Amino acid sequence: MPAALLAAVLALLLATGTPAGAQGVAVAPPVPPTPDAAALAALPDAPSALPGLTSLGPCPAGIAPNGFAALLPDPAAQPGADARGVTVAVVDSGVAAHPRLAGGVVDGGDFVAGRSATADCDGHGTAVAGIVAAVPGPDDGVGGVAPGARTVAVRADSAWSSAAGSASAGDEATLARAVRAATDRPGVSVLTLAVAACRPAASLVGGADPALGALRAAVHDAAARGIVVVAAAGNVGPACPANDPAQTAERVTTVPAPGWFDDDVLTVGALDDAGRPDPASLAGPWVDLAAPGNVPAALDARSAGLTADLTLPGSAPGPVTGTSFATARVAGAAALLRARFPAMPAGEVVARLVGTAAPVAGSGPGRDPVVGAGALDVRAALAGVRAPVAAPAPAPSGRDGTLAWVAVGAVVVVLAVAGIALARRRRAR
Structure with missing residues (x-):
């Protein structure tokens, strides 16, 4: 799939406010807006069709489900995991009622077409949702991190709505x-926001932004109610110009919402297939954690099977990859913790996930702007502690090495003399 499309459509990035190809001006990271409860209250409550939307169709016919008999389980999946009783909200392009989502899919509102959030053209x-909550199939190893969790589907955007003429698809309001x-x-105890509405950082310096303030108020309210809010860091592309990882502590070019609201959200970057920081993952000082971004097989919205592709307007089928799907893995881990430890506060769930993150090769020391504290480790999060990794002893070198070998030689000599003396005593008897 072309990089421009990856950045422009919801399959890998919900972007708004930055024309394709625009370049932001590097500035000091702006402070997230104050939650604007009044701006949030002014927005309509009931789900309805987006302004300017003329139709959502036709949705793509879909791709014949692929055969995935030899697939391995998701790297974040845990044997015997069960998240029944936990409810996870997925604010996205909708969630089809796929049979693998055995915990059920509830229509939480369609803010795109005003119909049903269980429709998912994208x-x-x-x-x-499948990465979060799918139960493993009988003939493959594909399952979610928190199988059996209940899914509340809320439809907030669709690349097909954008193609149909809506200018409000996926915006902050x-x-x-x-x-x-x-x-x-x-x-709802976990809120999954596998989305990133990108803004040029320079446009956010000074002045209030009602839409951003409303989004911040909504996210802040969710966190205040004890919901773990997990959001995508965003993917680099024309609508989301890259931040320089070496300078993001002092200045940034692009800001993603809601991932930027670091106090209220757990923001997730992506790792590549080698487990290293993915250069396509938008860097920023707000990134908390990372997880693999590539998904070999996902639930297919248009069949009861699996797919390795997403079909979007004006594009050939493209892979299921990006920070959205890394976010889904972390949201699944949060749901699994909520299932195992129902009394654990949301802040402690977040602290466990971040505090037990594994080191990532190729990342910088301390808090890395691409992967945050490191790679998601579900097993360690469930245990509450990472298993210690023994560091290899350094090889002796230089003067210290010479002294070490002298000491070893002295011990050998002493043992040899002692052995000779013992042998003489035995012969004397």
């Missing part, structure tokens, strides 16, 4: 309404 939201609807659903 397949993105269904793929995300629409996301704010969707987050508010998800938060109001009874029982």
Whole structure:
């Protein structure tokens, strides 16, 4: 899939406010806006069709499900994991009622077409939900990190709605309404925002932004209610110009919302297939954690099977990869912790996930702007502690090495003399 499309459509990035190809001006990272409860309250409550939307169709016919009999389990999956009783909201392109989502899919509101959030033309939201909560199939190893969790689907964007003429697809105001609807659903304990609405950092210096303030208010309210909010760092592309990882502590070019709201969200970057920082993952001082971004097989929104591709307007089928799917893995881990430890506060869930992260080769010391504290380690998070890794002893070298070998030689000589003396005593007897 072309890089421009990856950045422009929801399958890998919900972007708004930055024309394709625009370059932001490097500035000091702006402070996230104050939650604007009044701006949030001014937004319509009920799900409705986006302004300017003329149709959502036709949705793609889909791709014949592939045969995946030899697939290995997801790297974040845990044997015997069970998250029944936990409810996870997925604010995305919708979530199809796939049979692998055995915990059930509830329609939490369609803020795109005003119809049903269980319609998913893009397949993105269904793929995300599957990584979170799918139960393994009988003939393959594909399953979610928190199998059996209940899914509340809230439809906030669609690349097909953008193609149909809506200029509001995935903007901050629409996301704010969707987050508010998800938060109001009874029982939601994890909120999955595998989205990133990118803004040039220079445009955020000074002055209030009602849409951003409303989104911040919605996310802040969710966190205040004890919901673990997990958001994508975003993917680099024309609509999301890269930040320089070497300078993100002092200045940035691009800011993603809601991942930028670091106090209220757990922001997730992506690792490549080698487990190293993915250069396509948007860097920033707000990144908390990372997980693998590539998904060999995801739930197919248009069949009961699996797919390795997403089909989007004006594009050939493209791979299921990006920070969205890394976010889904971390959201699944949060759901699994909530299932295992129902009384654990949201802040402790986040602290466990971040505190037990594994070191990532190729990342910088301390808090890395691409992978945060490191790589998701579900097993360590469940245990509450990482297993210690023994460091190899350094090889002797230089003067210290010479002294070490002299000491070893002295011990050998002493033992040899002692052995000779013992042998003489035995002969004397």
